[in-house]
Amino acid sequence: MSADILIETRHLTKVYRDFWGRPKKVALRALNLQIERGEVFGLLGPNGSGKTTTIKLLLGLLFPTEGEAFLFGRPASDVAKNARIGYLPEEPYLYRFLNAEETLDFYGRLFNMPAARRRQRAAELIELVGLTADRKRVLREYSKGMRQRIGLAQALMNDPELVILDEPTSGLDPIGTRWMKDLIHDLQRRGKTVLMCSHRLDDVQDVCDRIAILHEGELQELGAVRTLLQDADRVEMQASGLPLSEELRQDLEALVQKYGGRLDHLGHPTTTLEALFLRIVAESKAHPGRRYLPSQS
């Protein structure tokens, strides 16, 4: 195994059983994966396709029915590997009676970090996830998005080499989503490896280098996002400051035909709702109290 492969699964299979050991549900079938250092890898699939199961197997929370999983070249059941991993669960399962500072301090102790380092690291992370003002409030009072943020802070407490994110953007508003994506990019820039799973395709598309698509516990597709999505026989062109007119259309059509193509569509691109939302919020921040009316600008 090359040193650069952080995660490897061989024929990984999970069958959920009932109390008597009778099979109940085949959640994962013979998964073979290799994830390299520095990648952002996306695990994609509809609800119940086995994404969370895969991650739990990798973390040693579940034990494989067949096959093996290795992280950092060690079996998944090895506890010591956790020192190099940060994990954000599907929902941040944290103690609701602790406040943000106490939560981070608690997990820091589990990493056997000395008190001074725990304090410093906790302050940094609370700043990073933007909870400085709420750091003394108990998690019971947090909103879903705030819990997701403290969950992320908790996952980064040990400055992990490998970050595993289960539905990182669930519960986050578009700004939070953007922020999360930037953070993932940032992690990648700092040489970390990220394994995330999601069924929000746009998120995956934006941040992942490679993806695997699961359905009913079976691997359907695996490859680099760019090559998977590239539509090789279509060409896109965008221009600005160009008024739309029938004349322009005819000229362009002729030009395209000259090169052996066919013009399918010409018009204003519709912006994504995400882009619109981000613009509105940015405007509202710049001029608080003023309603943003796009038609007037």
Next chain:
Amino acid sequence: MCALPAILIVDREPPPLAWADWLRVCGGFAILGLVLWLVVFLVGGRKPAPTAPRRHRLFLATLGLALPLVGISLLLSATGQFGATPSHLLTLASGTALIGVAAPFVLDLTRLRPRRLGAIAWLSIMEAIRRKVLWAYLVLVVVFLFAGWFIPYKPEDQVRTYIHVIFWTMSPLLLVTAGLLAATAIPADIQNQTMVTLLTKPVERFEIVLGRLLGHVALMTVVLFALGGISLLYVLRGVDPDAAFESLRARQPLYGQLVFERGGRRDFSGEQSLREWDYRRYIAGGRASSHRAVWLFTDLPADLAGRPSVPCEYAFGIFRLSRPVDEEKGIGCALTFRTWRWHPSREAAYRQERDRHGLTPEVLDRLAETYGIYEESRVVTNKRTFASVVPGGLFRNALSNLPSEGLAGPLLEIEVRCLEAGQYLGVARHDLYLLDDDGFFASNFLKGLVGLWCRLCLVIGVAVACSTYLNGLVAWLSSLVVFGLGLLLDYLTELARGTNVGGGPFEAFLRLSRGDYTTPLDLTPTTRVVSGADEVYRWFVRYVVLPAVPDVERWSWTQYVAEGFDIPAGLILPALVALAGYLLPWLVLAYYLMKVREISA
């Protein structure tokens, strides 16, 4: 010299710590565990991934060694060759299994880190505080406020009653709540998925078990001693002077060595009573009887010689062959105190002098000092404590002119005879003692709390161990059942030995259906099946249930506190060792259950 109401009846002395038995029992459970493992995982077709292959091989090898040994020894005992059961083979088998099961546990102990254990313990405490669980204990204060209304008030019983009320409200309240808190912690972690976050940190699974255990023990320690402190103030506040004199004490008794004498020879060990669990031995009464019970004191504190008198207290059992009209009426017995300097050749001189001067305390004191003897006769009733005031002269006699090379025999002998024919006097070592000193009631009270603390640890330990596999409610009930069985240990032992009334459950059922409770069973096929089934049941109770049941009486010292006896230090240390010895196998069980547990919603 009236009868003191203070009675310390130690119905059953705590059994001595038996290391060999402990190892054998643990080994037996280790074999049982390994067989279960074999059945569940290999036959059941589950793949226990977390148990590393090395551990698998170890288990298989252990079983491969232990099972044939058990088989051979069973075979040998069945064929009846070599006389009795070849117990050394069984010991070897259980020893092997014990090593196989304990080795991974012991090796993994080296991975524990205090900081992580501390973090999880801290979590348990924070949880209890933030969830405001601790307010529940204020219930106890309410009990104190109103207890006074219900307690029948007799001045000399005041302290005793209060102590009993305090311990009887505190014990159930603390045991039940401690068990509940401890039993629900890990299941709640799994249910709320906080366990997922926890286990993706570099935490050993056993650290979670141990951390929870320590956290709850720490929590209950604080609660116990806080409530104990309040209770103590409650007792001390306004105690009646009479009650204070009776029970607000911590008597420190001096115990002797008990030997029996028959026909002038000490090769007798007393008559056994018909009651199996009676710890007393009996001497026959009557002028003609040569039975004596003698307490030998080889060691006495030097300062006894400086006292005007030393109390000697005793409480004996009485076994009557003929039922008297009045059960409460006592029987006469004679006590003779003799020091090592007493010599029978001086008996005549002693008696002469005594008859001449009469029996004033001054005379008795002088006689005791000169001759080394003091005699007293009195009427005692069943299991009540009586006190004699032994003149200080006796101790001055005993402790002076000691030979420098040391004494061959005891310093002091106290001989007891039963004076009434047809009656038996039952005695045990602790039934008679010289009262050396009084300790502090408050510190004795705290020592009494240590007994309750041990019981709390027991319940918490069992609850946490069960909760690694069972859900919270069931784990809690299990811990209470284990504790309850511990309270019934004597009855269970009778059941296992078949000495209880009515026989085993199957016989009882048969008798119930026939409506016949007394006549011995005739030998029909039905009764044979019934007694066979009872035999199996008894075997199960004796070899599987009983060894797993804690002897909770070992950790109950309320009686000492309530009666104003100092809890001997010699009781506390063995109790702590016994606690550790009992909890250790549970922790090993928890270690494995936690290890193979899958964390899924």
